[in-house]
Amino acid sequence: MNSDLVTLVSDQSDIKYTEWIAEILGVRIYSESLEDRPVNNTPFFLRVSGNRVQLEFARDKRKPYIPMIAPGFPAKGVDPLLRAIGIRQGIVIDMTAGWCVDASRIASSGCSTIAFENNPLVYVLTQNAIDHCQHSIIRHYLDLRHADSIQTLQSETMDADVIYMDPMFPIHKRDAASPKPITLLRELVNHSRHMQSLDRMFDVAMRSSARRVVIKRPHHQPAIQKGKVGEIKSKQIRYDIYYPGSNIEN
Numbered sequence: 001m002n003s004d005l006v007t008l009v010s011d012q013s014d015i016k017y018t019e020w021i022a023e024i025l026g027v028r029i030y031s032e033s034l035e036d037r038p039v040n041n042t043p044f045f046l047r048v049s050g051n052r053v054q055l056e057f058a059r060d061k062r063k064p065y066i067p068m069i070a071p072g073f074p075a076k077g078v079d080p081l082l083r084a085i086g087i088r089q090g091i092v093i094d095m096t097a098g099w100c101v102d103a104s105r106i107a108s109s110g111c112s113t114i115a116f117e118n119n120p121l122v123y124v125l126t127q128n129a130i131d132h133c134q135h136s137i138i139r140h141y142l143d144l145r146h147a148d149s150i151q152t153l154q155s156e157t158m159d160a161d162v163i164y165m166d167p168m169f170p171i172h173k174r175d176a177a178s179p180k181p182i183t184l185l186r187e188l189v190n191h192s193r194h195m196q197s198l199d200r201m202f203d204v205a206m207r208s209s210a211r212r213v214v215i216k217r218p219h220h221q222p223a224i225q226k227g228k229v230g231e232i233k234s235k236q237i238r239y240d241i242y243y244p245g246s247n248i249e250n
């Protein structure tokens, strides 16, 4: 990560934690004291107070973003995501962790969930949310890793029953001013690079030993590849289901 995107400011009460963040982000640490006022003109400030973090916005008046994990189950009926995942025990790999909204729902169902996030700032924020999550089942079953999921699955044999991915949806103009966490994610993540690697991500998942691959798609978008064996629909999204090995040539 680079120092023209984010400035790290700390109250220095948990130096080890701040140093851990600085190393992941690849930036220097500024302290809250007047003598060490950051002179950077970055769009984001990551403020560390004790062992809590918040993301502040230097170029607009948005409220600071305090990362939080609260698994949101639908009030009635079965969660469509969990129906698509299809197991209540076992190992699920989430190749696109983001804020772990989905991964925490999967973990809450009792599946060991390994979630990969390759964006350093998103990783730091989400890990902080997990560390402070009130739900012990999520802290127990959710293992967030700062790594590229494509590279990891290509280089390591990972036993998983299900592989899940939630690629970034195309950006709509109307979303630009939205305070929603997903909009913030789009600001932080290189959308076009992510979209370019989508085929490779799917391919790696389909070559794995998992029994099922699940991809989240917006209703109006086609499946990213042919060969799906099922789909679960909810109001705005669709979960496409594939069986690895079933449509890979060579």
Ligand SMILES: C[S@@+](CC[C@H](N)C(=O)[O-])C[C@H]1O[C@@H](n2cnc3c(N)ncnc32)[C@H](O)[C@@H]1O
Residues within 6 Å of the ligand: 095, 096, 097, 098, 099, 100, 101, 102, 103, 116, 117, 118, 119, 122, 147, 148, 149, 150, 151, 166, 167, 168, 169, 185, 189, 194, 197, 201
């Ligand atoms: C649409 S978001 C996922 C949101 C997530 N489902 C949630 O519940 O918050 C996609 C995320 O995948 C991450 N990502 C994209 N490619 C990745 C890769 N190869 N390895 C790890 N993370 C990746 C992006 O940085 C982004 O945070």
